[in-house]
Amino acid sequence: MTNSFPDKEPLLRVDGLSVDYGLKGDPLRAIDGVSFELRTGEAVALVGESGSGKTTTAMAIAGLLSPNARVSGGQVHYRGQRLPIDDDAAMRPHRWSETSVVFQGAMNALNPVHRITKQIAEPCILKLGMTRGEATARAIELLELVGIPADRGVAYPHELSGGMRQRVMIAMALACRPSIIVGDEPTTALDVITQAQILKLLRDLRSQLNLALILITHDLSVVAESCDRVMIMYSGRVVEDGTVAEIFAEPKHPYTKLLIASIPNPANGKKMIRPIPGDPPNLVNRPSGCAFHPRCPSTMSVCTTEVPRLGRFGHGRVACHLHPPLQENMVTVHA
Amino acid sequence: MAGQASRNFMSRRLGLALIRAIVTLLIVATLNFILFRVIPGDPANMLLAGARSSVTAEQIEAQRQNWGLDRPLFPDQVVDYLWASLHGDLGYSFKFRGRQVADLIFERLPATIALVGLAQIIAILGGVMLGLYAGWRRGGAIDNIATVSSLALYSTPAFWLAMLLIVTFSTVSGWLPGYGAYSPSASIASVDRLLDYLKHLALPVAAVALGLIGQYVVVARAAMSEVVTEDYMVTARAKGLTHRQMLMHHACRNAMLPVVTLITLNLGYVVAGAITVEAVFAWPGIGGLTVEALNARDYPVLQGIFLLLGASIVAANLLADLAYGILDPRVR
Ligand SMILES: Nc1ncnc2c1ncn2[C@@H]1O[C@H](COP(=O)(O)OP(=O)(O)OP(=O)(O)O)[C@@H](O)[C@H]1O
Ligand code: SF4
Ligand SMILES: [Mg+2]
Numbered sequence: 155m156t157n158s159f160p161d162k163e164p165l166l167r168v169d170g171l172s173v174d175y176g177l178k179g180d181p182l183r184a185i186d187g188v189s190f191e192l193r194t195g196e197a198v199a200l201v202g203e204s205g206s207g208k209t210t211t212a213m214a215i216a217g218l219l220s221p222n223a224r225v226s227g228g229q230v231h232y233r234g235q236r237l238p239i240d241d242d243a244a245m246r247p248h249r250w251s252e253t254s255v256v257f258q259g260a261m262n263a264l265n266p267v268h269r270i271t272k273q274i275a276e277p278c279i280l281k282l283g284m285t286r287g288e289a290t291a292r293a294i295e296l297l298e299l300v301g302i303p304a305d306r307g308v309a310y311p312h313e314l315s316g317g318m319r320q321r322v323m324i325a326m327a328l329a330c331r332p333s334i335i336v337g338d339e340p341t342t343a344l345d346v347i348t349q350a351q352i353l354k355l356l357r358d359l360r361s362q363l364n365l366a367l368i369l370i371t372h373d374l375s376v377v378a379e380s381c382d383r384v385m386i387m388y389s390g391r392v393v394e395d396g397t398v399a400e401i402f403a404e405p406k407h408p409y410t411k412l413l414i415a416s417i418p419n420p421a422n423g424k425k426m427i428r429p430i431p432g433d434p435p436n437l438v439n440r441p442s443g444c445a446f447h448p449r450c451p452s453t454m455s456v457c458t459t460e461v462p463r464l465g466r467f468g469h470g471r472v473a474c475h476l477h478p479p480l481q482e483n484m485v486t487v488h489a
Numbered sequence: 490m491a492g493q494a495s496r497n498f499m500s501r502r503l504g505l506a507l508i509r510a511i512v513t514l515l516i517v518a519t520l521n522f523i524l525f526r527v528i529p530g531d532p533a534n535m536l537l538a539g540a541r542s543s544v545t546a547e548q549i550e551a552q553r554q555n556w557g558l559d560r561p562l563f564p565d566q567v568v569d570y571l572w573a574s575l576h577g578d579l580g581y582s583f584k585f586r587g588r589q590v591a592d593l594i595f596e597r598l599p600a601t602i603a604l605v606g607l608a609q610i611i612a613i614l615g616g617v618m619l620g621l622y623a624g625w626r627r628g629g630a631i632d633n634i635a636t637v638s639s640l641a642l643y644s645t646p647a648f649w650l651a652m653l654l655i656v657t658f659s660t661v662s663g664w665l666p667g668y669g670a671y672s673p674s675a676s677i678a679s680v681d682r683l684l685d686y687l688k689h690l691a692l693p694v695a696a697v698a699l700g701l702i703g704q705y706v707v708v709a710r711a712a713m714s715e716v717v718t719e720d721y722m723v724t725a726r727a728k729g730l731t732h733r734q735m736l737m738h739h740a741c742r743n744a745m746l747p748v749v750t751l752i753t754l755n756l757g758y759v760v761a762g763a764i765t766v767e768a769v770f771a772w773p774g775i776g777g778l779t780v781e782a783l784n785a786r787d788y789p790v791l792q793g794i795f796l797l798l799g800a801s802i803v804a805a806n807l808l809a810d811l812a813y814g815i816l817d818p819r820v821r
Contacts, residue, residue: 216727249729250728255724262719263721263723264721265743267742267743267818312818326724326728
């Protein structure tokens with residue numbers, strides 16, 4: 155499934171992206187120098203504990219940063235073109251046409267007073283210039299694509315189950331034929347069976363429509379079957395990035411190791427997620443050096459002073475002083 | 490089909506709301522009846538109070554029989570009262586001897602509806618739009634001005650506003666009349682008379698409208714500030730909608746839900762009038778009539794006005810129920 159040949163410009167390239175929230179004098183750096191690439195049709199999971207900057211990263215790419223956010227560094231290129239991610243109005247053409255978002259199911263992401271067909275048809279009318287009739291026909295087509303019978307199109311959101319609402323959200327996300335779909339914990343609020351169905355739907359649609367997917371999740375177990383690559387975030391930085399197989403078989407970063415060890419495994423009676431010891435980092439006063447050093451079981455003295463560089467390692471990347479990057483001239487495979 | 494089911498549900502809701510309205514009205518009418526029986530004093534005495542000469546016991550007894558006051562309160566008198574009220578027979582006024590209460594009320598009703606109705610229209614158009622805009626652009630200059638002034642207006646008693654308006658625009662500047670509905674010298678010519686009426690209407694309408702605007706701005710702003718934080722607004726933005734499209738297609742409809750309820754409930758007070766404002770301006774409406782009736786202890790008139798007030802509030806509640814059902818699919 156992985157399409158990792160460095161043959162052409164990636165669909166999306168993020169370089170050293172930093173985003174601050176709040177006042178200029180005392181900003182909170184939510185993400186700090188995030189870099190990665192996304193290829194057409196590729197599925198990347200964004201994993202990390204609460205507050206690690208997953209949503210901020212994804213919203214920056216989708217041009218949906220909140221008004222109190224400020225891009226303090228870096229840039230994003232889409233199909234080789236620089237995206238004006240800090241310009242709300244300039245990002246409008248990009249939204250939904252190129253990148254759309256499936257929000258968390260628990261979020262009341264659908265407007266309660268409009269019928270679902272109308273909500274799916276809306277971007278077709280406003281962005282693609284379709285007539286109301288054409289847009290409605292497209293909406294019904296999309297509903298059927300996500301497994302909702304056409305006659306449910308007249309329903310209002312409150313008349314649907316959580317799983318159905320999330321299907322509507324997905325149908326809506328496909329309306330303008332985007333190349334990238336961001337799923338921000340799209341299955342968090344759903345029961346296990348519905349969760350599996352929604353993830354399968356996303357997988358099927360992705361291969362059918364050759365969509366790139368950025369899937370945000372706390373849940374590493376979701377990642378294995380739905381994604382090609384995993385990117386682990388800690389304290390607003392990418393700490394490890396690799397193929398699903400690599401990360402699960404041979405995690406490099408101590409934080410990734412702890413994350414994988416904390417996956418509940420019913421087979422050996424481990425049902426609860428075992429939390430990683432220590433407190434999540436304070437973003438206003440990020441720990442010096444490697445932000446993970448106060449909690450890391452392998453801290454060295456260099457860890458407290460120097461921020462480890464996210465260097466290439468095998469087929470992926472890792473930011474840890476235990477794994478110093480290979481010499482640049484030895485690198486033959488792209489990140 | 491979903492549509493059919495929701496239509497059935499809608500008509501059931503409507504039926505329930507109607508039954509509720511009728512029961513409420515019966516209770517209001519009965520309470521109204523009881524209220525004026527427990528007030529100290531024999532109604533028969535009061536009926537004869539206008540007669541200056543001494544009253545004999547026979548006369549009182551005759552009155553009691555005449556008015557049915559000798560019969561048991563329940564069920565005879567209550568049923569009589571409800572039956573008569575249903576036919577628009579609200580009895581006779583003490584003060585305006587021999588005049589039907591219903592006639593008195595209907596005579597005064599147009600002036601009140603003109604006053605409060607016009608004030609409502611102005612307040613709805615101005616206050617709601619201003620409030621929605623302020624909530625949309627929270628923290629902006631217009632929001633700050635609108636919030637401070639609407640809170641001030643909302644918390645100022647109407648009679649005080651009325652007096653300020655009179656002093657400013659009538660007493661000091663002499664721009665507008667501040668008393669009554671017509672000038673004593675007004676000609677009979679219809680256009681002049683209408684203009685004269687509108688001039689007299691201006692300040693009372695302003696007094697009522699300003700208070701309402703304050704109320705609508707506060708409520709519409711609060712509703713809109715809540716809506717802009719809703720997740721579906723994030724979705725609307727993600728879909729690439731412009732601010733205007735987000736406002737018109739997604740925010741307004743949702744923010745209007747609580748506002749429409751408030752407006753519809755307020756419509757119930759259109760007939761009751763603005764008692765204090767009418768009193769200050771000597772406006773010849775229901776509010777003025779209430780004050781006159783209170784001063785004269787004219788219980789039948791008060792009873793009639795209370796019944797009308799109760800009925801219109803019940804009707805407004807029914808309307809609010811229906812309007813909400815139309816606007817919000819979740820309660821259909
Ligand atoms: N609009 C905002 N204003 C101020 N701070 C924000 C805002 N959005 C996020 N933050 C802060 O930025 C940091 C990163 O938040 P973000 O939502 O990106 O994390 P996340 O990884 O998505 O977390 P979660 O798993 O809880 O969704 C957090 O500390 C959060 O409190
Ligand atoms: S850099 Fe040091 S502190 Fe950070 S994860 Fe690696 S070993 Fe632990
Ligand atoms: Mg998040």
